[in-house]
Each structure stands twice: as C-alpha cells, then as structure tokens.
Amino acid sequence: MINTKLPKLWYGGDYNPEQWDEEIWKEDDRLFKLAGIDVATVNVFSWALNQPNEDTYHFAWLDETIDRLYRNGVYVCLATSTGAHPAWMARKYPDILRVDYEGRKRKFGGRHNSCPNSPTYRKYAKRMAGRLAERYKDHPAVLIWHVSNEYGGYCYCDNCAAAFRAWLREQYGSLDALNKAWNTRFWSHHFYDWEDIVVPNALSEEWGGSRTNFQGISLDYRRFQSDSLLECYKLERDELKRFTPDIPVTTNLMGFYPELDYFKWAKEMDVVSWDNYPSLETPFSQTAMTHALMRGLKNGQPFMLMEQTPSVQNWQPYNSAKRPGVMRLWSYQAVAHGADTVMFFQLRRSIGACEKYHGAVIEHVGHEHTRVFRECAELGKELQLLGDRLLDARSDAKVAIIFDWENRWGIELSSGPSVALNYVEEVHKYYDALHRLHIQTDMIGVEEHLERYEVVIAPVMYMVKPGFAERVEVFVSRGGTFVTTFFSGIVNEHDLVTLGGYPGKLRKVTGIWAEEIDALFPDRHNQMVMRSPRGHLEGSYNCGILCDVIHAEGAEVVAEYGSDYYRGMPSLTVNRFGKGKAWYVASSPEARFLQDLMRTICDEHGIEAVLNAPCGVETVRRVKDGQEVTFVLNHTAESAAVPLGDAVYIDLLTGREQQVTCEVPAHGVRILQKLSVH
Incomplete structure (x- = not known):
C-alpha cells in the first residue's frame, strides 16, 4: 500500500x-x-x-x-x-x-x-x-x-539499430537460431552477419504502421522498443x-x-x-x-x-x-x-x-x-x-479474462485473415457481457496463476507461448472452465505456425480441430444455431468477422453454423477435460449470445451477480479484511432502483442504512458496506 x-x-x-x-x-x-x-x-x-x-x-x-x-x-x-x-x-x-x-x-x-x-x-x-x-x-x-x-x-535511428542487434544476440545467441525463428528462408532473407539486420520500418519491411512482410522481425522490434x-x-x-x-x-x-x-x-x-x-x-x-x-x-x-x-x-x-x-x-x-x-x-x-x-x-x-x-x-x-476505509481493498473475482500485448502485436502484424479483426474489441465483447451481468471480472496476463479463478476466458489467443497450454490443461483438469475462441492457438512466440492443425497446443484441451478460417465481409453474417437449449442458450444467434470451420475431436457440439458451405458444422463446442470443461467459440457472435453463454457458465459455477442492477447501472465489489464494499454507479441520466436482496448495508457517503432497494440518482453513486443479512 x-x-x-x-x-x-x-x-x-x-x-x-x-x-x-x-x-x-x-x-x-x-x-x-x-x-x-x-x-x-x-x-x-x-x-x-x-x-x-x-x-x-x-x-x-x-x-x-x-x-x-x-x-x-x-x-x-x-x-x-x-x-x-x-x-x-x-x-x-x-x-x-x-x-x-x-x-x-x-x-x-x-x-x-x-x-x-x-x-x-x-x-x-x-x-x-x-x-x-x-x-x-x-x-x-x-x-x-x-x-x-x-x-x-x-525510434528507428542508428543507435536503435545497433542496440536492436545486441538485443537479438542476447535473445537468440546465434544467427542460426534467429534465422530459424524468423523463417528467413522465405523471400531470401537469410542473415549471414548481425550487421545485415536493419530496423523494420517504412524503408525496409513495413508499411502503413502495422503491416509487415516479416512478422518475426517486426514482432521482435516491438518487444525491443518496449524493453x-x-x-x-x-x-x-x-x-x-x-x-x-x-x-x-x-x-x-x-x-x-x-x-x-x-x-x-x-x-x-x-x-x-x-x-x-x-x-x-x-x-x-x-x-x-x-x-x-x-x-x-x-x-x-x-x-x-x-x-x-x-x-x-x-x-x-x-x-x-x-x-x-x-x-x-x-x-x-x-x-x-x-x-x-x-x-x-x-x-x-x-x-x-x-x-x-x-x-x-x-x-x-x-x-x-x-x-x-x-x-x-x-x-x-x-x-x-x-478516510482509509477503502485503502488496499481488493477484487474477489472468480472470473478472469486474459490479455496479452505480444498476442495483440502478432494479430495486428498478421497478413490476414481480416482487417476487421481487432483484438482489444474482441476482448471487450467478453468483458462487456460479464459487466452487463454484474459479474465481477479480473483482467490478467498469460503468466498469471489461474488457480484462484473458476472461469478463465482467452479470446483470440492467436499466440500460445511456452507453458501456457499446459497450465490451461492443469486448470481445467482440476475443475475450472476455460473459454477460447476462433483464431486461437495458431502460432508460437516467434509467430511461427504450430503445425498439426489449429488450435495448435490448445487442441487437446478443447477437443476440436479447425480446418479452415473464413473471413466474412462486414455486411455478411452466419448463424450459430443451438442443437437444443443449453442453460440460457437457445435458438439462433448471428456471428461474423471470422468463422473457424471446425471438427469435434471428443468435444460436444453445442451449436452449428446456419449457412454457407459449412452449414451444419460446429460453431460452439464444449469439451470435458478431467473435472472441468473447455469451450470453443468458433466465430465472433452477437452480444446477446455472449451474455447467454457467460450466464450459463457462471450459473454452472454458482457465480452470482454483485447485485442484480438495471441496465446502465454498474456494480463493483472491493473486499478488505473480509468486509465487502459494493459500489453502485448509475451511468444513466435517470434515477435507478437497485434491489439489495436480503442484505442490510450502510452507505459510506451518507451514513444511512440501506435495505430492500437502493435508489441511485442520475449519474449518482452509492458506496455500500454490508452490515448483515436478514
């Protein structure tokens, strides 16, 4: 603190x-x-x-x-x-x-x-x-x-070029290792001397700020500049x-x-x-x-x-x-x-x-x-x-979403499959679904321990780094639920494709094989059609951007595509792995689907909303010394009534006791400390 x-x-x-x-x-x-x-x-x-x-x-x-x-x-x-x-x-x-x-x-x-x-x-x-x-x-x-x-x-100056070459020597040890990691036999790019390596910018490998001929060198330059x-x-x-x-x-x-x-x-x-x-x-x-x-x-x-x-x-x-x-x-x-x-x-x-x-x-x-x-x-x-009542209070989330900058760089530098694919936006779709359900959610990195969570979501996990898939398998086998999506498990940390079929090292835990990736134009959609109701999931949902054409390899097919040449093939699967489950969402679905999916998964784990507040009202919880403090934030221009269930609270801003229902004015805030349950 x-x-x-x-x-x-x-x-x-x-x-x-x-x-x-x-x-x-x-x-x-x-x-x-x-x-x-x-x-x-x-x-x-x-x-x-x-x-x-x-x-x-x-x-x-x-x-x-x-x-x-x-x-x-x-x-x-x-x-x-x-x-x-x-x-x-x-x-x-x-x-x-x-x-x-x-x-x-x-x-x-x-x-x-x-x-x-x-x-x-x-x-x-x-x-x-x-x-x-x-x-x-x-x-x-x-x-x-x-x-x-x-x-x-x-920066792309001569100082940076020299420092980049020194950084690469430290990372790879030899030119042979670097040439292999960058796949430099493509387009006659083999390097025979460290001095051959120049910075990747508009004068060499890149154009447009995020397009590159060689993902390996461009990815490493971003790592190097960040370092x-x-x-x-x-x-x-x-x-x-x-x-x-x-x-x-x-x-x-x-x-x-x-x-x-x-x-x-x-x-x-x-x-x-x-x-x-x-x-x-x-x-x-x-x-x-x-x-x-x-x-x-x-x-x-x-x-x-x-x-x-x-x-x-x-x-x-x-x-x-x-x-x-x-x-x-x-x-x-x-x-x-x-x-x-x-x-x-x-x-x-x-x-x-x-x-x-x-x-x-x-x-x-x-x-x-x-x-x-x-x-x-x-x-x-x-x-x-x-005063100090909130200092050092922590989140008690049981759901986490994984975010990774290097994965983001890899997707942004990728030559295909779609310019419409935006990693941050895809991650936000899952966070937004949980947020609308008032489910407390953490954002974590790929190195974070997964054991303290019950549900871990890794949208568009294009790059799977060493050890990640194994940690996911342990997490799921012990009873956790893992959710990943289309365009996952494609490459390793050097942006080299993992051979043997997508989603690469996630194939075992997900129980599926992705044969093709179809990029949809912005005005076109497919459908995710439920085989039968599953929790809150039922009927048909629109999807777009990318559609993975997948085969089940032990996973249960929960929904199928509704149109195009891959109609009837899986679009949503769940694989039992040890004591847990791994879901694969094969396309980018509409918001309604994600809310229904997240509600279904959270119900299976008994993960409840912070409070069941109306649309436009945000609820967040911090915990300190075992004491819960709940924030109720009204982002609308109208007063909102928030049901409090059977708990009794005190509003730390007014000192007034709150029970049954909490009225929150337009753009208003309540900070509620739980006193008891009646």
Missing part, C-alpha cells in the same frame, strides 16, 4: 507553478484548501528549467514550490522532469533525437522526443533523477516518485532508489496503449499508475475493463488514478464537457475498480500552447465560482470523510 504517509485516498493532480507568478501561487494555496487537494504532481516537464546547460542545475524554484505546498497541507508526487529534453541538449548532442517510422531525423520539438537508446539521453536522465533524489530524499512532502511521463513512441523504454525507466528508478529506497516509484501508463507491454513494465513498478481519458461516448464497460487491466498488471494490487480531466479534454476530435455529476461518477468508478487515488490533469489551466483548453480544477477565470470547481470541492470533502 502506498498511502501509509497520507492514509486516505489521495486527491490532487498535475500542478505547473513554474508557468505562473507569486500572486497566482497564493491564490492556488487558497483554492487547493477549498477543493480538498492534498497531493500535487510537480516537476513533470521542467527539465529545461532545472538544467539550463550541461553543468548547471537550478532547483530553487522547486524547493520553494515543495516547501510552500507542504506548509499548506499538500504533499507531492515528485516527477523527474525527463519526459522532454531541453533544446540545448538537442543542439549539442543530435544523437538524442529520434528517427521516425519513415526514416526522418526529428528536430527539437514536441515531447517524448528522445531516442531511448541515446547515450546522451540515458546519461542526463539518470543524472537528473539522482540529483533530485539526493536533494529531496529527506523532505517530508515527498510521497512518491513519478519517472518521466507517459512513455511511448518508437528499451523500460530500461530508461529502470535507470532513473534505480538512481531514485539509491537515495530513497523507501519511497515508491511509478510512471503513468495509458490503459490499452498499443506500443508497450505493460505486464512486463508493471514488474518494475512499485505501484501501477495510469491516465484515464474516455470520451463522452466511450462505453463505461470499456473504461471499467481498462481499470481492471491496470489492477491486474500487478496481481490485483490497487493502482493510482494519476490523471483524468475535471471536465473537457483538448486532444480528441470532439471534446465534450463532462455533464454534472459525471466527474464524480467516473472518479468513483476508478476507486471501485481498484484506485487508491483520484488525481487530475490539471490543477490550474495553462494559458498557452496545446493544453490551454484542457480542463482543470481552476479554470481560466481563476476563482472558485464555477461548476467544475464546486464539483471538485464536493468530491474532495467526500474523500476526506471516507
């Missing part, structure tokens, strides 16, 4: 006092108290101010800022400022500048503009982290370190730990951001933090799934909500204001799914450059008489009242 020094849900956000003068600082102090702000993230993009030249460091402004905040009851999340290098550094050391996907050398500008394999960047970023840690190691205001900011973006950026994080982290071993270290992630393998990153972070920026039209189940993924990165450990906007954003095509109550609702949604902080970008709006229209607690008008400020202040008071 990170909240020991300030034992409550931290409340605050990014603060940029260097953009303002002393009169504004005084007003900030007053307004922060009114809003209940108790944590400020500072020094995020101040490298140029902190280090005006190679040998000079200026921290007086930061000393003054941290001291002033602490005197006024505000702690700090102290960033290392290394998210954007200074102009003098780019001029003097051009190796720090990235080369883009098209092979063009960048000039100074923007942010995340440093090559992760630049010796210059690594030298000065590490040195900056050390200077800060040494200076502030004993300051009582410092709660946590924030390394750089929103890592991302690939390279992670090495930069670790360099700074290790410097911070050298001076402050007891202060936790994090960096802010970005949900389902495609370029970095966050499961690998989370192993190196004391706590996961992330930035949540849904649009007005983002399904709230998708936001819930992203929170669950952030929780799942570190085996269910609570995370930090590092950024969200109090109202508008500035970088989406349509930047709608959050309607009254929605900021509070979405803040508590984060807490419900595992956040132990509620923080914003930003505390005061900038007056220039690209973020001047990004929302803030303190708007450009500069006073507290705005709707946004009033809502922020009200939330601040509630979080003070909640």
Whole structure:
C-alpha cells in the first residue's frame, strides 16, 4: 500500500507553478484548501528549467514550490522532469533525437522526443533523477516518485539499430537460431552477419504502421522498443532508489496503449499508475475493463488514478464537457475498480500552447465560482470523510479474462485473415457481457496463476507461448472452465505456425480441430444455431468477422453454423477435460449470445451477480479484511432502483442504512458496506 504517509485516498493532480507568478501561487494555496487537494504532481516537464546547460542545475524554484505546498497541507508526487529534453541538449548532442517510422531525423520539438537508446539521453536522465533524489530524499512532502511521463513512441535511428542487434544476440545467441525463428528462408532473407539486420520500418519491411512482410522481425522490434523504454525507466528508478529506497516509484501508463507491454513494465513498478481519458461516448464497460487491466498488471494490487480531466479534454476530435455529476461518477468508478487515488490533469489551466483548453480544477477565470470547481470541492470533502476505509481493498473475482500485448502485436502484424479483426474489441465483447451481468471480472496476463479463478476466458489467443497450454490443461483438469475462441492457438512466440492443425497446443484441451478460417465481409453474417437449449442458450444467434470451420475431436457440439458451405458444422463446442470443461467459440457472435453463454457458465459455477442492477447501472465489489464494499454507479441520466436482496448495508457517503432497494440518482453513486443479512 502506498498511502501509509497520507492514509486516505489521495486527491490532487498535475500542478505547473513554474508557468505562473507569486500572486497566482497564493491564490492556488487558497483554492487547493477549498477543493480538498492534498497531493500535487510537480516537476513533470521542467527539465529545461532545472538544467539550463550541461553543468548547471537550478532547483530553487522547486524547493520553494515543495516547501510552500507542504506548509499548506499538500504533499507531492515528485516527477523527474525527463519526459522532454531541453533544446540545448538537442543542439549539442543530435544523437538524442529520434528517427521516425519513415526514416526522418526529428528536430527539437514536441515531447517524448528522445531516442531511448541515446547515450546522451540515458546519461542526463539518470543524472537528473539522482540529483533530485539526493536533494529531496529527506523532505517530508515527498510521497512518491513519478519517472518521466507517459512513455511511448518508437525510434528507428542508428543507435536503435545497433542496440536492436545486441538485443537479438542476447535473445537468440546465434544467427542460426534467429534465422530459424524468423523463417528467413522465405523471400531470401537469410542473415549471414548481425550487421545485415536493419530496423523494420517504412524503408525496409513495413508499411502503413502495422503491416509487415516479416512478422518475426517486426514482432521482435516491438518487444525491443518496449524493453528499451523500460530500461530508461529502470535507470532513473534505480538512481531514485539509491537515495530513497523507501519511497515508491511509478510512471503513468495509458490503459490499452498499443506500443508497450505493460505486464512486463508493471514488474518494475512499485505501484501501477495510469491516465484515464474516455470520451463522452466511450462505453463505461470499456473504461471499467481498462481499470481492471491496470489492477491486474500487478496481481490485483490497487493502482493510482494519476490523471483524468475535471471536465473537457483538448486532444480528441470532439471534446465534450463532462455533464454534472459525471466527474464524480467516473472518479468513483476508478476507486471501485481498484484506485487508491483520484488525481487530475490539471490543477490550474495553462494559458498557452496545446493544453490551454484542457480542463482543470481552476479554470481560466481563476476563482472558485464555477461548476467544475464546486464539483471538485464536493468530491474532495467526500474523500476526506471516507478516510482509509477503502485503502488496499481488493477484487474477489472468480472470473478472469486474459490479455496479452505480444498476442495483440502478432494479430495486428498478421497478413490476414481480416482487417476487421481487432483484438482489444474482441476482448471487450467478453468483458462487456460479464459487466452487463454484474459479474465481477479480473483482467490478467498469460503468466498469471489461474488457480484462484473458476472461469478463465482467452479470446483470440492467436499466440500460445511456452507453458501456457499446459497450465490451461492443469486448470481445467482440476475443475475450472476455460473459454477460447476462433483464431486461437495458431502460432508460437516467434509467430511461427504450430503445425498439426489449429488450435495448435490448445487442441487437446478443447477437443476440436479447425480446418479452415473464413473471413466474412462486414455486411455478411452466419448463424450459430443451438442443437437444443443449453442453460440460457437457445435458438439462433448471428456471428461474423471470422468463422473457424471446425471438427469435434471428443468435444460436444453445442451449436452449428446456419449457412454457407459449412452449414451444419460446429460453431460452439464444449469439451470435458478431467473435472472441468473447455469451450470453443468458433466465430465472433452477437452480444446477446455472449451474455447467454457467460450466464450459463457462471450459473454452472454458482457465480452470482454483485447485485442484480438495471441496465446502465454498474456494480463493483472491493473486499478488505473480509468486509465487502459494493459500489453502485448509475451511468444513466435517470434515477435507478437497485434491489439489495436480503442484505442490510450502510452507505459510506451518507451514513444511512440501506435495505430492500437502493435508489441511485442520475449519474449518482452509492458506496455500500454490508452490515448483515436478514
């Protein structure tokens, strides 16, 4: 738990006092108290101010800022400022500048503009982290370190090419092993010297950002770039730990951001933090799934909500204001799914450059008489009242969905079978079905232990890594239920096809063989026709995108295709394996089917809804010291009545007892602690 020094849900956000003068600082102090702000993230993009030249460091402004905040009851999340290098550094050391996907050398500008394999960047970023840690190691205001900011973006420069070849040597040991893993006899790509290997971009193997002639090299380059950026994080982290071993270290992630393998990153972070920026039209189940993924990165450990906007954003095509109550609702949604902080970008709006229209607690008008400020202040008071009652509370889910970044990269780089196949969307379809049924669900990685779950779902598990199929077999044989889908078990970790028939190493546990894969055009569908009712499954359901033409090899055929040349062949099977079952969903079905399937499977395991709430109302449970806390979140514009069954609860926000039925206002929240069962 990170909240020991300030034992409550931290409340605050990014603060940029260097953009303002002393009169504004005084007003900030007053307004922060009114809003209940108790944590400020500072020094995020101040490298140029902190280090005006190679040998000079200026921290007086930061000393003054941290001291002033602490005197006024505000702690700090102290960033290392290394998210954007200074102009003098780019001029003097051009190796720090990235080369883009098209092979063009960048000039100074923007942010995340440093090559992760630049010796210059690594030298000065590490040195900056050390200077800060040494200076502030004993300051009582410092709660946590924030390394750089929103890592991302690939580089294709000569430094990266050389580092890539060194990375490949370490991974494969020999060119013979690499040539075999990449299948380089295809198109005369055999490598005779490590220097023959060039980075895969628009000048070599790739085009369009995600299309490639050679999946092996492109997949490895994504692994390498994720590892390279992670090495930069670790360099700074290790410097911070050298001076402050007891202060936790994090960096802010970005949900389902495609370029970095966050499961690998989370192993190196004391706590996961992330930035949540849904649009007005983002399904709230998708936001819930992203929170669950952030929780799942570190085996269910609570995370930090590092950024969200109090109202508008500035970088989406349509930047709608959050309607009254929605900021509070979405803040508590984060807490419900595992956040132990509620923080914003930003505390005061900038007056220039690209973020001047990004929302803030303190708007450009500069006073507290705005709707946004009033809502922020009200939330601040509630979080003070909640104290530490929710800190370190965990999920008690019995259902888990597997997500894997390398599997995602493999699918996105695949030449076929359909441009309509989107891994994240397919995963969300299953999460959304469970979410609508109010079934508590975790998001986990392929290395996670499966034993604590009763149902594990692996949608579109295209890439099966060593040991995964065997762990699934053990899980199912002991009584678990495993669900996988079309386009699963196709390749190994090098993106080489597993011979012997799809779904490869999952063939034994699923009891089926997939002979063909049919890609359907967007305006065409097939049907999954039930042979007979099974649980909540009955009748016929539409399906599309891909249809696996499969044969049962011991599995029971539950549904068949309704049309085309494979009419009458299996579209849904279940295989008894030891004490458990493995389901195979051979196509991408409509939402109604997935809800019926998930309800059927959960009923078989006795897995019940958190609460049987109406459509548009989300229910989530956290457990601490054996005590259940249930969040009821109304995402609709109308009041909703939620039946509570035979339990008696107390609403932690109002102190009122709740039983039989709980009324939740439009965009309202109830946080219910179970007292007893009558």
